[in-house]
Amino acid sequence: MTIRTAAIAAGAVIALPAWSAGAAELNLICSADVVICERLVSEFEASHSDIGVNMVRLSSGEAYAKVRAEARNPQTDLWxxxxxxxxxxxxxxxxxAEYESPMLPELRDWAVQQAEISGHRTVGVYSGALGWGYNTQIFEKKGLAKPACWADLLDPALKGEIQIADPNSSGTAYTTLATLVQIMGEDEAFDYLKKLDANISQYTKSGSAPVKAAARGEAGLGIVFMHDAVSQSVEGFPVKTIAPCEGTGYEVGSMSLIEGAVNPDEAKVFYDWVLGVDVQNVMPEAGSYQIPSNKEAVASEHSPDLSQIKLIDYDFAEYGSSERRKALLARWDSEIGGQASE
Known part of the structure; x- marks a missing residue:
């Protein structure tokens, strides 16, 4: 089935219905790259012709805000x-909503742990490490030193060269915030972020936007998940991917059924289907360089090797908790966002 897409609110993309009248529906929020989102919908509709998908692409923070705003009258079935x-x-x-998929035994430990932490209200679908991608041509032209560590990003020579997303809208940027707090301590992390702000040219809405800007030559470096930097390299841009020497955090990209969904049965069909090995093996074709959650699925040859990266013991339970997340975002708004460089 052909997916017709149209831009709606800033950064969002929705798949317009392309199925026959009377077919069952699924209302989906997708928080990955839009190409990956569209591929998922295309594959699903091809194998489930009786279910049509309405898909909107939103970053993680925006998706959470939408789900929360619609709590009394959910318009989304699956995120x-x-x-x-x-x-x-x-x-x-x-x-x-709570849901224990029959696919759980097929998943990697970190994906199952995500389900257990949440009381089976979410599950891991992929994983990827935090780092950055820098434009080698810009760095060479300007005589900039390759940044290997978080500390290197404070180099005054990088003033105006770095982009990162806003942690209110971007899960990537929130992971960065939580990672730095866990590496340095909260007060020290915010002191670091205040110093880093001097080198930031823009706080973007989307987590992958900074490295896309670097790829286009609009910035020197983007702080992103490493797989997003890799995708730019694979497309031929002069972007090199770095994992910070001090250590770094990582994400467990997740999936959740919405409480009170209008189409819960259709949502469960998609939920179980997308955890399968065959579906996850297709994702690299859409530029997905994350590590898949199904134990039998094969990551792209371009995917960063997590075993070669110094990963911190990221505390998903604490930093995914409502209280901790709200407190960190409020402090960021007060001390960084309110003073952010234009």
């Missing part, structure tokens, strides 16, 4: 992708 922290907050807030 797929995006960092796990807002999924966990939605679970803690009672916005998502």
């Amino acid at each position: 797929w992708g995006g960092t796990g922290d807002p999924h966990l907050q939605a679970a803690a807030d009672g916005l998502t």
